[in-house]
Amino acid sequence: MVIYRHLIISILLLNIAFSLDFSKCEEYYLNASKDFSGINALHLGDGLYLAYSNKQIQNDKIIKSSPIFGLYLFKDEALAYKFDLKEIKNDIKVVAINKDSIVHGEILQKQNSIKDLAIFSKNMQQNSVISDICYQIYGISTNDNKFITKKYIDLFLQTSTNDIISTxxxxxxxxxxxxxxxxxxxxxxxxxxxxxxxxxxxxxxxxxxxxxxxxxxxxxxxxxxxxxxxxxxxxxxxxxLNSSFDIQGTYLEALGIAINKDLVIINNPTNKNFKQGDRILNINKIRIKNINDIDSAIDSTLEDSLNILVLRRNFEFFINIQKPLNIDRNINEKDIN
Structure with a gap:
């Protein structure tokens, strides 16, 4: 009985020590991150700060952004502390750490592609770090229980900074x-x-x-x-490509249009007939109730053009688009072997 009591006390002490260790990591997170436009960005060294946001950020410290990844890179004065990105190892014990909380869990899936993100076992705040050691991280959280890992963060970081927005x-x-x-x-x-x-x-x-x-x-x-x-x-x-991995794309990508679940255009379309903030109401007299209806309406129409009814500042009007679009420029059916 005495042995069992000692065993229970030992386990409790280990759990307390474990929690204390990661509470120090929460403090490290605060020391190795900086607020930009209300978002905590992670210091990667040399005054470079990385953050994720599913909403557009305006800040004069931004030197690069990607609407596809939802990632932003800021340049500012360097901090004394920084995070090191590492590849995920098999069977590691990790936590998700942010400025407010520590979430214990495990990695359920590694990231398989740009759109098939890594999965943590529990929901996290945006810009949490997935870590097993305070300064060593395996990714940055996006929405719910998903996160972006080193390979794809590096892909974003390595793109040219000639254009602020990576395409x-x-x-x-x-x-x-x-x-x-x-x-x-x-x-x-x-x-x-x-x-x-x-x-x-x-x-x-x-x-x-x-x-x-x-x-x-x-x-x-x-x-x-x-x-x-x-x-x-x-x-x-x-x-x-205009739609980020967490926004469902539609056929209207061909017009340089990204649309949210409310059917509102969220970017500056390459087709200048459309504007950011326009809302899609119907296509060729087919009412658009949700984002899936857009592709269904385009698939079902036999006309050579699309009449798209949009709402802009309480004014409804039609925009006519020829269909199909730029076939000769985009695809040449030619055996080139």
Whole structure:
């Protein structure tokens, strides 16, 4: 009985020590981060600060941002403390730490692609660090229980700072786990069919749908690529990707439009007929009730043009778009083997 009592006391003491250790990490977090526009950004050294936000940030300290990742890089005076990014190891005990709390949990999934984020076992505040040692972190939290890991943070950090906003690409094609085309943007693509199989991009074999997404996304817009489909090679030019990984994209990406769940345009579209803040009401007389209705309406219409009813500052009007869009520029059906 005495032995059991001592064992219980020892376990309790270990748990207390464990908690105290991580409470010091909470203090470290405060010393190694700085507030920019109400968001805690993590000091990576040399006065560079990294933060995530699902809302647009305006701050004169921003030197780079990515609407796709939702990441921002700030430049300011350096702090005495900084975080070191590390690759995730197998079976490590971690916590999610921010300025207000420490959340104990475990890593359920590593990050598989730009849009398939790593998963923590519990929900976290944005810009929490996933850590096992105060200064050593494995990622930065986004929404709910998801976080971005070192590989993809490095991808953001390594892009050119010539343009403050980092740009990424897409080609209007989605594929499933069998590497078969599962969705085609009819505003961009024709003469390729659902079910066709992707084999390679620029002669690099595609092993998974995540490979396909990453290979396309990291390319600069207006990059010509060679894509092999059903043993036929096509030349396709990439288009700018406007929707972040936590916002559902639509066919209107072809017009440079990113839309939130309220059907409101949240970026500055490349098609200047549209403006940030416009709300999509209907497409070719089909009422748009949710974001999924946009693609369904475009898929179901047989007309060569789209009449899109938008609401702007309490005024409703139609914008006419020819369909399909820039086919010759974006895809040339040509065997180039």
């Amino acid at each position: 990424y690409s897409y080609i209007g094609i989605e594929i499933n786990n069998k590497l078969e085309i599962s969705k085609i943007n009819p505003l961009i693509i024709k003469n390729i069919k659902i079910g066709d199989k992707i084999e390679s991009i620029n002669d690099k074999k595609i092993e998974s749908s995540n490979d396909f997404f990453d290979e396309i996304t990291i390319l600069p817009p207006n990059t010509q690529i060679k894509i092999k489909i059903n043993n036929i090679s096509y030349l396709i030019k990439t288009l700018p």
